[in-house]
Amino acid sequence: MAHNQLDLLRQRRFLPYFFVQALGAFNDNVFRQAIIGLLGYLAVSPQDKTLYTNLAPAIFILPYFLFSATAGQIAEKLEKSKLIRITTAMEIAIMSMAAVGFVTQNMVVLLIALFATGLQSTLFGPVKYSILPSVLKPEELTGGNGLVEMGTSISILIGMIFGGLIFAVAGAQGPWVAGVAVILLAITGNLVSRAIPRVEAGAPDLRINWNPIPESLAIIRLARKQPAVRNSILGVSWFWFVGTVLTSNLPTYAEVNLGGTPTLYVFALALFSIGTGAGSMLCEKLSARTVEIGLVPLGAFGMSAFMIDLYFARSGAATAAGLTVAGFMQQPGSWRIVMDLVGIGLFAGFFVVPLFALIQSRTPRSELSRVIAGMNIQNSGFIVLAAVLGIALQRYLHWSIPQVFLALAIANVIVAIYIFTIVPEFLMRFLSWVLVRGLYRLKLHGIEKNVPDEGAALIVCNHVSYMDALILAASIPRPVRFVMYYKIFNIPVMSWIFRTAKAIPIAGAKEDPELMRRAFEEIDAALAEGEIVGIFPEGALTKDGEIAPFKSGVERILERRPVPVVPMALRNMWTSMWSRRDGRLRRMRVPRRFRAHVDVAAAEPLDGASVDAQTLEAKVRELRGDAA
Template identity: 70%
Template sequence: MAHNQFELLGQRRFLPFFLVQSLGAFNDNVYRQAIIGLLFFLGVSVGERTLYTNLAPALFILPYFLFSGIAGQIAEKLEKQRLIRITTAMEIGIMSIAAVGFLLGNMPLLLVALFGTGLQSTLFGPVKYSILPSVLKPEELTGGNGLVEMGTSMSILLGMIFGGLIFVVAGEAGPEAAAAAIVLLAITGNLISRLVPRVEASAPDLKINWNPFPESLKALRLARRQPAVRNAILGISWFWFVGTVLTAQLPAYAELFLGGGNTLYLFCFVLFSVGTGVGSLLCEKLSRRTIEIGLVPLGAIGMTAFCADLYFAQPGPALASGLTVREFVAGGNWRIIADLTGIGLFAGLFIVPLFALVQSRTPREELSRVIAGVNIQNAFFIVLAAMLGVLLQRESLTLAGTTLPLPGLSIPELFLALAIANAAVSVLIFGLVPEFFLRFLAWIYVSLFYRLRIAGVEDNVPDEGPALLVCNHVSYMDPLVISAAVPRPIRFVMYYKIFRIPGMNWVFRAHRAIPIAGAKEDPEVLEAAFAEVQAALAAGELVCIFPEGALTKDGEIAPFKGGVERILAANPVPVVPMALTGLWDSMWSKRDSRLGRLRVPRRLRAAVGLVADPPVPGEAANAASLEARVRELRGDLR
C-alpha cells in the first residue's frame, strides 16, 4: 500500500494506467493542434479555419452523447485491462487514418479521424475512473484521483504546446512529422497498456443493449440514484462548465484585455493548468488521505473569489498591444497571474473529492455505467457553456425575423457573471446535500485546532463491508476527529437529547446519526436505535458507538455497557477497537465546569491521536474484552 500518492507512481497497479491515460490526453491534443498547424501550412482561408474551429469540437464531443451508454456497459462486462488494450489499439487505427490525412492534406479525412478520437475517448472514459477503486484502497482514492487529474491537466497543456510546435519546428516536413508523432504516441500507449495488471470485470454477466438511447437514459438514472452522488456529479459537470467558459475566452482575453498574443494566451492557459494540477495534488495532504468532501466548498469559494477578482483586476481593454510573456510579467501583472493560478488551484480542490466520492459510494457493478452518465452530463454542460459564452457576449440575436436583445457582456464581465453563477450553483448543491458544507466546517475546525496523528486506521478499518467501531468517549468533538481519520462514511450513535438540540438537529440528521436513549429514559428510542444500527450493518455500513454511554468525567475510561453485545448478537460483524488521545484538555471535554469549558483553547493545533487495532470477530467480542483493548490502546494519554 502507498503511504502517499507519489509512491503510487512506482507501483505497477497504478503507473501503467496513469501513463496510458496521460498519453491518450496528450496525443488527442497534439492531434487537434497539429490540424490547426496544417490549416496554416496549407494556407486555407480564414473562413475555412473558422469552419474547422467550430466543427472540430462538435465532432469530438458528439460520440459522448451517442455512445456513452454503450461504453458504460462494455466497461462493466469486460475485464478492464483487456478493454484498455482494445481502446489503445483503436487509437493506433484512428491515428493511422489521421496520418494519411496529414500526408494528403485531406481535411475531411482528418475530421473523420477526429470523430474517431472522440469515440475512442468515449469508450475509455468509463474505465478511466471505474478502475481506480479496484486497484486502490479507499484511503488512496483521493491521492490517485489527484494524480489522474494532474496528469490529464498537464497532458492537455503539453499536448497543445507540442502539437502547436510541430509545423513551426519541422517546417516543410510538418505533415510527415505530425503523422509520425501521433502514430508513435498511439503505439506507445498500446505497449504500455499491456503492463496494466488484470482487473476483473465488475458485471461479467451483463447483457449489452446496443441501442444507445435507452442505455444513455439508464446511465443518467443510475447516476441520479443517490442524492450525494447525484449532486457530486452535478458538481463535476459544473467544473467542466466553468473550465469551458474560462478557457474558451483566454485567447481573446489575452489579446484584447492583457495586450498580448498567442504566447501570452498560452501562458494564461499554463497558469490555469498548473494551478489545477497543484490543487489536485494538494487534496491528499489536506484531506489526510480520506475522501474529504469538505474540500469541495473550499474549492467553490476559492473559484468564486478568484474568478470575480479577475474582473476587478482588468475590467477594461489593455492600453498596450503585442506584449510578450516577459513584458507582461515585468509589467507587474501579478494579480492577474495569481487569479488565473488560483482559479485552477481551487478547481483542483473542487473536482478531485467529487470523483472520489462518486467512486466510493457507487456500487462496484454499476460504477462504469454511472461514469458513462457523468460523461453524458459533462458533454451537455460543455456544449451549453460554449453556446452561452458566445450568446452572452452578443448584443442581439435574430431568430425568424425577430431581434432579441442579449447582454453583450465583455470578457471580464463574463468572468464576473461566471463567479456569481458559481456561487449560486454551489449554494444549490450544498443546500440539497448539507453533508458537503458540514464536512467543510468540520474539516476547518479539525485542521485549525488539532494536529491529528493517526495510527492503524488504514490497515485495520475494513475498506468495504459492515464493521462496528468502538471508541472511548472524551469530548463532544470525538465524531469529527474520527470522521477526519476514517476514509469511509460512518453512522454515529449519539445521545438522543443532544440529537434533539434545536438548531443542531438538522446537522445530526444530515450526518445520519442514530439517536439512542437509556432503557429507563425512553424505551422506544432505545429500540429504534438498535433497529437502525442493525439495518445499517446489514446494509454494509460502518457504525461507531461509544460503549461508555457518556463523556468521561475524569479523563479515565468508564466500564463498557452491554449494548455492544446486543448489537453483535444480532449482527456478529467485525469490531474495530479504537482509542482517542489528547482530547481531555480540549474545551469540549468535561474537564472543567461549563463556564471553564468556554475558555479559548490553550494551544492551537493541539496534538490529538486516534489509534485503531485489528478487527475482532463479532462472535468472539464482548464488552469486557473490548474495554480492555481500548484501555491498552490509549495507554496513559488522555
C-alpha cells in the same frame, strides 16, 4: 502500503494506467493543435479557419452523445486491462489515418480521424475512472484521483504546446512530423498498457443493449439513483462547464484584455493548468487520505472569489498590445492576474477531485462504468451549453470577456448553494472539516489496515470530547453512522451536522426508553445495509480523562447482529477545549496549544460473535495507553 499519493507512481497497479491515460490526453491535444497548425500552414481563409476550428470540437464531442451508453456497458462487461489495450490499439489505427490526413493535407480525412478519436475517448472514459476503486484502497481514492487529474491537466497543456509548435518549428516538414508524432505516441500508449495488471469486470454477465437511445436514458437514470452520487455528477458537469467557458475565452482574453501575443495565451492556460494540478495533488493532504467532500464547498467558493477578483483586476481592454510573457509581467497588476488564474485552477482541483472520489466510493462496482458513462453524456451536454452560451453572451448581448467571467463566478456560487442545499452532506462535511483541521493535527495509526474497506462493522471508541465523532469521521475513509447521547446530538449548530451525517441519537432506558428502542432498531438496520456504525460504549463523556466501564449496549447490538468490531482510541484529547477537563468551573477551557496533535488509533477487528464489553474496554484501554 502507500502512505503518500506519489508512492502510487512506484506501483504496477497504478503507474502503467497513469501513464496510459496521460499519454492519451497528451496525444489527443497534439493531434487537435496540429490540425490548427496545418490550417495556418495551408494559409486558408479566415472564414474557413473559423469554420474548422468551431467544427472540430463538435466533431470530437459528438461520439460522447452517440456511444457513451454502449461504452459504459462494454466497460462493465469486459476485463478492464484488456479493454484498455483494445482502446489503445484503436488509437494506433486512428492516428495512422490522421497521419495520412496530415501528409496529404486532407482536412476531410483529419476530421474523420478526429471523430474516431472522440469515439476512442468515449470507450476509454468509463474504464478510466471505474478502474480506480478496483486497484486502490478507499483511503487512496482521493490521492489517486488527484494524480489522474494532475496528469491530465499537465498532459493537455504540454500536448497543446507541442502540437502548436510542430508547424512553427518544422515548417514544410510539419505534416510529416505531425503524422509520425501521433503514431509514435499511440504505439507508446499501447505498449505501456500491456503492463497494466488484470482487473476483473464489474458485471461480466451483463447483456449489452446496442440501442443507444433507451440505454442512454437507462444509464442516466442509474447515475441519478443515489442523491449524493447524482449531485456529485452534477458538480463534475458544472466543473466542465466552468472550465469550457474559461479556457475557450482565454485566447481572446489574453489578446484583448491582457494585450498579449499567442504565447501569452499559452502562459495563461499554463497558470490555470498548473493551479488545477496543484489543487488536485493537495486534496489528499487536506483530506487526510479520506474521501473528504468537505473540500467541495471550499473549492466552489474559492473559484468564485478568484474569478470575481479577475474581473476587477482587468475589467477593460489592455492599454498595450503585442506583449510577450516578459512584457506582460512588467505591466501594473500583472501579478494579481497571475495569482487569480492560478487560484481559480487551485480551487477547481479542490472542487472536482473529491467529487470523482465520492462517485467511485459510493457506486456499486457492478454499476460504476455505466454511471461514469452517464456522467460523460451529461458532461458533454454541459460543454456544448457552455460553448453556445459563451458565444451568445458575447455576440448578441455584447458582453466583454471579463463580464462573462464575473457572471460565471456569480452563477458558480448559485449552483454551489443549490447543490449544497439539496445535499446538505457537502456543507456538513465542510463545516466538520474546518472544525477538525482548524483545531487539531491528526495522526492516524492502523486506520487503513484495520477498518474494513467494505461491509458492516462496529467501531467502539473512548469518549473524551464533543468533537470525538467529527474527529473519527475525518479519520475513517468510509462514512460512519455514529450513535451519540441525545443531549450531545441536540447541541445547537452541531446538531445540524450530526443529523446530516445520519447520526443516531440514544438515551438511557430511564430517560427515554422509546428513544433507546428506536436507536437499537436503527443501528441494526444500518449494519444490515453493510454500513459502519460508531459507538461510545462508556455512554457519556469522561469527567476525569479516564475510560469509564463499557456498558452492555454493545453486547446487545452484537447479539442481534455479530459483525466485526474495530476497537479505536483517541489520544491527547483530554486537554481539548471541547472536553470536561475543567468541570469545577462548569465551562470549557482554551486548549493549551493551538492545533494540538491528536492520535487516532485502530486495532485489528474482533469477531463480534465472541467479544463482550469487558474485552472491548480492555482493548481500547491498551490502545489509548497513558495518552489521555
